[in-house]
Amino acid sequence: MSDPSHLPLPSLNALLAFDAAARHESFTRAAAELGVTQTAVSHQIKALESELGVPLFVRSARRLRLSQEGLAWAAELHVIFQRLRDANTRLRARTRADRPVVSVTTIPSFGARWLVPRLGRFMARNPDVDVRISASERLVDFGVEPFDLGIRYGNGRYPGLLAEKLAEDAWVVVCAPSLTGRARPRSPADLKRATLLSDDHPDAWDAWFTGTAQAPPALEAQSQYTDSSMLVEAALRGQGVALARWSLACDELESGRLVLVFPHLPPVPCGLAYYLVGLRESFLRAQVVAFRDWIRQEALGLKANPRKLRSS
DSSP states (O other), X not given: OOOGGGSOOOOHHHHHHHHHHHHHTOHHHHHHHHTSOHHHHHHHHHHHHHHHTSOOEEEOSSOEEXXXXXXXXXXXXXXXXXXHHHHHHHHHHHHHHHSOEEEEEEOHHHIIIIIHXXXXXXXXHOTTOEEEEEEOSSOOOTXXXXXXXXXXXXXXXXXXXXXXEEEEEEEEEEEOTTOOGGGSOSSGGGGGGSOEEEESOTTHHHHHHHHXXXXXXXXXXXXXXXXXXXHHHHHHTTSSEEEEEHHHHHHHHHHTSSEESOTTSOOEEEEEEEEEEEOGGGGGSHHHHHHHHHHHHHHGGGSOOGGGSOOO
């Protein structure tokens, strides 16, 4: 005598179609819930009825209603599928909660122009680690806010935090390749006729002239941006000649979307650098160690080096 517990189970897709049709008492609404056609639901239920050897619905021209056998199956399946949905929600939430997470705060310009374009490489190397990036100019309090690391741009003095220098930054004069004629200076003296773009760093142009040992002309038209990423975007759009930070323009220079206006002049150090900061205990977590190792390697490419750029 065969063991009834060894009877083959009906198709899960057919059971799902039946459960939806039973709850809605409609093949059309069941199809909408499942994202399939009404015909597909009808075929699934007919196949299920054939397999079970009983009619599950009483069909009439005006309405669809469950048969006695259908009512019994629907009652059991409702409990089973509800438990399955509850388990799916609970276990997925637990799985997400158990995944290691690195929470990083950084300034918006650096996040948009340098960090995010490279982040895919970290995720490819560390598929089991989730990364959360928060972009803000505000200095967070690592003692009370849920951040593991910060990438800060400054002088390296961050009391109470472990700080590791990633890279120094430098000024470079850039413009779009489409900028031609009188709009594109050929020498630093020509800057007096150009539309100059800069961020809100005080006396940035003066610092560049001093750093390159060039005599500063009387500068005329200038536009200033409080966000350094917007400055780069303005340069990309051909709106003028920008004094940009190498870290924010290097990808655009590498791709040729921006060019160095004076390639023969060396970059001028900004006097500031990027630092990876956080509480000492945060640097001990495995996922933070992985992120720290990765960004150290990536930051090696942050050193201003115009010689590596393609010719423009």
